[in-house]
Every structure is written in structure tokens, then in C-alpha cells.
Amino acid sequence: MGSQTAAGSSLAISAATPATLDAAGYTALTFTDIGQVEKLGSFGASFAKVEFQPLKGAKQKYKGSADYGALQPSIAIDSVDAGQTILQTASDDETQKLYSFRVTYQDGAKRFFQGRSFGSPETADGADSMLMATPTIEICTKVVKVAAT
Amino acid sequence: MSDTGKTVRATVKSDFNDAGTERKFAAGETHELTAGEFENYRAAGLVEATGKADAADTSKPARAKRPRTPRVAKTAS
Numbered sequence: 001m002g003s004q005t006a007a008g009s010s011l012a013i014s015a016a017t018p019a020t021l022d023a024a025g026y027t028a029l030t031f032t033d034i035g036q037v038e039k040l041g042s043f044g045a046s047f048a049k050v051e052f053q054p055l056k057g058a059k060q061k062y063k064g065s066a067d068y069g070a071l072q073p074s075i076a077i078d079s080v081d082a083g084q085t086i087l088q089t090a091s092d093d094e095t096q097k098l099y100s101f102r103v104t105y106q107d108g109a110k111r112f113f114q115g116r117s118f119g120s121p122e123t124a125d126g127a128d129s130m131l132m133a134t135p136t137i138e139i140c141t142k143v144v145k146v147a148a149t
Numbered sequence: 150m151s152d153t154g155k156t157v158r159a160t161v162k163s164d165f166n167d168a169g170t171e172r173k174f175a176a177g178e179t180h181e182l183t184a185g186e187f188e189n190y191r192a193a194g195l196v197e198a199t200g201k202a203d204a205a206d207t208s209k210p211a212r213a214k215r216p217r218t219p220r221v222a223k224t225a226s
Contacts, residue, residue, distance in 0.1 A: 012169065015192035016185065030185020033169030082167045082174075085193040 008106035011037050011073055013086050013099055017114065023146045026112035031102045034083030036076040038132075040103060043071045043111075044143060068113065068139035071101070076130040077122060084133075091120040091135055098140060108148035114141040157187040159196040 012033045018025030048064030078084055090099045096116070103111040120135035159182050161174045174180060179199050182190065190196040 010169075013189070014185070015189050030183060030189060031169070032167060032186070032189045035166070035168030078166075080165045082165045082190060082193060082195060083169070085165065085195060086189055089193045 004106045006040070006106070009040060010034075010104045011040060011071075011083075012102040012104070013083055013090065014102070015086060015089075015099060017098055017100060018112075021114075021141055021144065023112070023144055026100065026102065026110075026144060027146070029100055031100070032083045032086055034073075034075065034087055035081040036078045036084070038074045038076060041072045041074075043069045043103075043139060045069060066142075068141065068143060070139060071103075071115070071137040072134055073137075075133045075135070077133050087117060087135060088120060090137075091117040093117075101137065101139075105148070110146040112144040112146070113139045115139045155184045156181045157184055158182075158199040159187050159190065160199045161196055163195060165190075165195050 012031035
């Protein structure tokens with residue numbers, strides 16, 4: 001499939017870590033879907049820009065360190081949702097434990113990575129809005145992409 | 150944890166729903182969960198292995214020491 005909408009995409013979490021950081025390692029894990037996700041936001045690696053301006057010639061640009069980015073989903077709080085509870089546990093976790101995440105797109109393509117949740121602030125906005133949480137999941141490993149089958 | 154076909158009997162500690170499987174769990178119920186499901190729910194404090202809480206109470210009492218009987222030396226006949 002070529003283009004697709006974001007509808008039907010999902011975010012899931014696992015308390016376990018894969019034996020290998022590849023598709024086989026991640027697909028062996030059991031993930032629990034996080035319910036009531038409104039938006040996933042953008043995620044993916046970006047590289048620091050290293051520049052050098054020689055006295056003679058144009059500015060040179062190099063790729064520096066990779067930053068795998070962060071996922072900032074917006075979620076309507078559901079206190080009895082298992083996936084949200086695991087994510088909240090990850091947010092409250094004061095250790096450096098990594099949790100595994102899976103993003104599934106409408107066509108079945110998947111993105112796997114490990115990360116740490118650096119908090120999950122809650123937003124109580126106007127009367128006609130849902131109570132929302134906006135966790136920040138810092139991605140700590142390369143994002144493994146698995147195409148739709 | 151990966152699913153290796155092994156299941157765990159778990160007791161639900163508080164009501165929760167699984168959005169992916171659409172299963173509903175009520176406090177006090179026992180469910181047969183895959184090892185992976187159990188590990189995720191347990192990490193969130195939603196379930197515990199059935200019988201774990203009773204394990205301390207049902208452990209066998211320490212066995213009383215048997216009185217030692219002196220060995221009788223063998224005598225050549």
C-alpha cells in the first residue's frame with residue numbers, strides 16, 4: 001500500500017525487553033495496546049549537525065551523533081486501561097529500566113523501539129474536553145521498521 | 150517476555166480492560182494468561198500469580214526432630 005491515513009494506528013507497550021534488537025526479537029514479545037490514543041505525534045532519528053568552516057572553501061557539514069527522538073502521544077485518561085497503567089508504571093519508574101514499544105499503522109506496518117517514559121503530565125482543560133495525558137517517551141534504541149505483510 | 154505457550158494462572162488485583170484484546174478483568178477473578186500477558190499485567194500491579202499470597206500460610210510446618218537413637222555396635226557372632 002502507498003499512502004494511508006493515521007486512522008487505525010495503535011501504540012502498544014511491553015514490560016519485557018527483546019533478546020535481540022531486531023524484528024525477530026521484538027515480534028517474540030507480548031505487547032499490550034494502550035487505549036484511547038488520540039495522536040501519536042512524530043518520531044524517528046535525527047542527527048546532530050557538525051559544521052566546519054575552512055578559511056578557503058564552502059562550509060562543510062557532517063552527520064554527528066544520532067538522537068532517536070521522542071514519542072509524545074496524547075491520550076484520554078482511562079484508569080482501567082491495562083496499557084495506560086503499564087505506561088504510567090513506566091513513567092513512575094525511577095530506575096533506568098527500558099520498556100519496549102510497538103507502533104502499528106493502518107496497513108499493518110510496525111515500528112519497534114525501546115524507551116523510557118520521562119513523565120506523563122495530565123491536562124484538565126475546558127468543560128467540553130477530555131482529561132488528557134501527554135507522556136514523553138524518549139526513544140533509546142534504533143527504530144526497527146517492519147513492513148506490512 | 151515472549152510467549153512460549155506457557156501459561157500462568159493469575160488473580161486480578163483490580164478491575165482493568167485490555168484495549169487490544171478487548172478482554173475485561175474484574176478484581177478477584179482468576180485467569181489463565183500467557184507468560185507475556187502476565188508479565189505486562191504484573192509489572193503494572195494488576196495481577197499476581199494465583200496462590201502466591203497464600204504461599205506463606207500454606208507452607209509446611211517445620212518437621213519435629215526425631216529423637217536420635219544410639220547406634221548399636223555390631224558384634225561379631
